[in-house]
Amino acid sequence: DTGVSQDPRHKITKRGQNVTFRCDPISEHNRLYWYRQTLGQGPEFLTYFQNEAQLEKSRLLSDRFSAERPKGSFSTLEIQRTEQGDSAMYLCASSFVEQETQYFGPGTRLLVL
Amino acid sequence: AQTVTQSQPEMSVQEAETVTLSCTYDTSESDYYLFWYKQPPSRQMILVIRQEAYKQQNATENRFSVNFQKAAKSFSLKISDSQLGDAAMYFCAYGDTGRRALTFGSGTRLQVQP
DSSP states (O other): OOOOEEEOSEEEEOTTOOEEEEEEOOTTOOEEEEEEEOTTSOOEEEEEEETTEEEEEOTTSOTTEEEEOTTSSOEEEEESSOOGGGOEEEEEEEEOTTOOOOEEOOOEEEEEO | OOEEEOOOSEEEEETTOOEEEOOEEEOSOSSEEEEEEEEOTTSOOEEEEEEETTOOSOOEETTEEEEEETTTTEEEEEEOSOOGGGOEEEEEEEEESSOOSOEEOOOEEEEEEO
């Protein structure tokens, strides 16, 4: 068990570009979560999946954001037409349905210039 | 909506001493979970300790223990015999069985002085 992994770890992009992040959860975990964390703040929930179904989306997830988990394994988070306000750490977490503890990945730090 | 409040932005403790980090929360749910996560500088968030609301006994994990006061909606973390490696941001988080997402506090930065 290698834990939750995320790729890339860092991303610098220009305003208006699209970016995509990947998350690989712990293998037996069927829930997967995305959070956003800005400097000095706690993570804020974006969306979560149970298997391949996206069950909840936060109001923070504007229509420029889309997340998928096509086969119930890894997930992608895409941000279209990035804005400087999208600069943040994007965290992925996973959990097993019978437990409530979420295990976090190292995050992807996005900087939009 | 659930809220989590950490009123101590920064705390400092001497190595080998004990420190307590405070957390309060607000919920109308009766079945929920509380967590403390540790986030070292530029490193990933790791679970420190977890408490189920239905359990009256306070959770402990080695040098880490909690004081869970359900009626007061308080959930403090005590770190005993503090070590230099304990220096990090500590986040209190709330989760319930109705809404799977965690709600986090704003964090407490803990410094450990040698």
